Structure formats: structure tokens, C-alpha cells
Amino acid sequence: MGRNSGYQSGDLVDTALHVLLALVHPRHxxxxxxxxxxxxxxxxxxxxxxxxxxxxxxxxxxxxxxxEGDESRRTYHLTAKGHEVLVRNIxxxxxxxxxxxxxxxxx
Amino acid sequence: xxxxxxMSNGLAVSPEKDLAMFAxxxxxxxxxxxxxxxxxxWSFVDGVPEEAVFDLAxxxxxxxxxxxxxxxxxxxxxxxxxxxxxxxxxxxxAPIHTxxxxxxxxxxxxxxxxxxxxxxxxxxxxxVGLGVRVASWNEWLELSLLMVFAFPVVYTVVPLVGYWSHxxxxxxxx
Numbered sequence: 307m308g309r310n311s312g313y314q315s316g317d318l319v320d321t322a323l324h325v326l327l328a329l330v331h332p333r334h335x336x337x338x339x340x341x342x343x344x345x346x347x348x349x350x351x352x353x354x355x356x357x358x359x360x361x362x363x364x365x366x367x368x369x370x371x372x373x374e375g376d377e378s379r380r381t382y383h384l385t386a387k388g389h390e391v392l393v394r395n396i397x398x399x400x401x402x403x404x405x406x407x408x409x410x411x412x413x
Numbered sequence: 414x415x416x417x418x419x420m421s422n423g424l425a426v427s428p429e430k431d432l433a434m435f436a437x438x439x440x441x442x443x444x445x446x447x448x449x450x451x452x453x454x455w456s457f458v459d460g461v462p463e464e465a466v467f468d469l470a471x472x473x474x475x476x477x478x479x480x481x482x483x484x485x486x487x488x489x490x491x492x493x494x495x496x497x498x499x500x501x502x503x504x505x506x507a508p509i510h511t512x513x514x515x516x517x518x519x520x521x522x523x524x525x526x527x528x529x530x531x532x533x534x535x536x537x538x539x540x541v542g543l544g545v546r547v548a549s550w551n552e553w554l555e556l557s558l559l560m561v562f563a564f565p566v567v568y569t570v571v572p573l574v575g576y577w578s579h580x581x582x583x584x585x586x587x
Contacts, residue, residue, distance in 0.1 A: 358515070
């Protein structure tokens with residue numbers, strides 16, 4: 307399996323999950339960076355090359371779609387499939403946190 | 414306005430050395446403005462000294478959106494050469510690549526492209542070498558043919574080794 311197979315299988319890396327979260331509401335590509343930085347209070351920083359690559363891969367996997375609009379200021383939004391994958395990934399991480407809490411309490 | 418030319422270390426082989434050189438030159442008031450020395454160097458134009466960091470990205474279908482995203486992140490385009498784009502930013506700006514994935518994608522694309530070029534160049538060189546062995550042409554013509562067909566081999570294999578080596582380093586570290 308290739309390193310990019312997570313986009314097809316829906317088992318997303320953190321960067322892709324962050325971008326999907328930002329696109330719960332329609333946003334321009336560049337606005338995704340600022341939104342994530344603000345919402346995370348600086349904990350999440352996304353470089354432009356990393357953001358651009360992630361947007362392209364999410365679009366190819368059908369997890370986000372481009373809305374009609376200006377070519378230079380493309381707006382992206384989550385698709386129904388993207389929403390489903392996002393919820394599943396959040397749930398998977400939630401289960402991981404519950405497990406981590408449990409292990410740490412016992413330690 | 415005077416210009417200065419400096420040799421490149423090879424973007425495919427030692428990109429970090431060229432990027433450090435751009436920053437050093439900018440600090441001396443010499444700003445990168447193009448390629449020189451038949452593609453083996455860089456030209457710099459005199460201006461006001463500035464503190465800047467440089468980085469590069471590879472994208473063959475760079476749209477206006479691509480450059481908008483870089484600009485919004487604080488990275489100003491300095492020059493584009495084909496699918497290579499060199500940017501500068503004020504020190505402290507978040508890097509262009511914040512995860513290994515985008516860098517790995519770029520290196521993989523470049524490695525695969527130069528692998529194709531290298532194979533074609535090597536096959537052409539070997540065919541010419543075979544022709545030279547079989548036929549009995551003028552000695553100078555044979556030597557000239559071999560030299561002409563050796564150039565593409567050098568100019569495709571060296572970048573291939575550079576991209577492959579960087580990709581291996583990245584895969585080992587992540």
C-alpha cells in the first residue's frame with residue numbers, strides 16, 4: 307500500500323483531518339490556514355505546499371468539492387462522503403483518547 | 414543597476430546550499446532575479462539589503478490559487494522556472510512544507526520523471542555506442558557523437574541521484 311492510500315481508505319492523517327474540519331463551512335484555500343491557526347490558537351500551522359497538496363488529494367478522493375466561483379479564489383466544501391469520513395476519524399481518535407486515559411489512570 | 418552571477422550547487426543535489434546562498438546575498442543587498450551561466454548559476458541584482466529566508470516548491474500546474482495560498486502564508490514568489498518555484502519570506506514565517514507528505518510527493522514526482530529521462534538518455538547513448546563499435550566512421554565523428562549523447566546522461570542522472578537520495582533521507586526520518 308502506498309503512503310497516500312489513507313485518502314482512499316478514509317483513514318486520514320492529522321493534516322487531512324484538520325483541513326476537512328476547516329471545510330465544514332465553505333472556505334477559500336488560503337482561508338483554511340488562517341482558520342486552523344486561529345481555532346487552534348497557533349497549535350496547528352499548515353504550510354502552503356502542504357495545504358495545496360492536501361486540498362488536491364482530498365478533492366481527488368471526493369472528500370471535498372470545489373464550489374462555483376472565481377478561478378483564482380476557489381472555495382471548497384466538504385462532500386457527504388467527506389462528512390462521513392470526518393465523523394469516523396473523529397470517533398476513532400476519541401476512542402484512542404479514551405483508551406489512553408484508561409491506560410494512564412491504571413499506570 | 415549592476416548584477417552579480419554565482420554558480421549553483423545544483424537544486425536537485427544541494428537545494429539547501431542554494432537557498433542559504435540566496436538569503437546570504439539578500440542580506441548583502443543582492444537579490445535573486447534569474448538564472449545565469451547557461452542554467453548553472455544564479456543572477457542577482459543590487460538593491461536594499463534585507464533579511465529573508467528562501468524556500469522552493471515544485472508544482473507543474475501552478476494556478477493563480479497556488480500562488481495566492483503562498484502569498485497568504487507570507488511567501489512571496491521570487492522566480493519560477495518551469496515547475497520550480499522559489500519563494501522568500503521574512504524570518505520566522507512558517508515553512509512551506511509543514512509535513513513530510515507534500516515534500517515526499519514532490520521528490521517522488523521528480524525522481525520518477527528523471528528516472529524516465531535517464532533511461533531514455535542511457536538507451537540513446539548505448540545505441541550510439543553500439544553504432545560506433547559496429548560502423549567504422551571517422552574517429553572524430555565517433556568521438557563527437559559519443560560526447561553529444563553523453564551530455565543528456567549526465568544532466569538526467571545527476572538530478573535523479575539527487576532527488577532519490579533526498580527522498581530516501583526523508584523516508585528514513587519520517
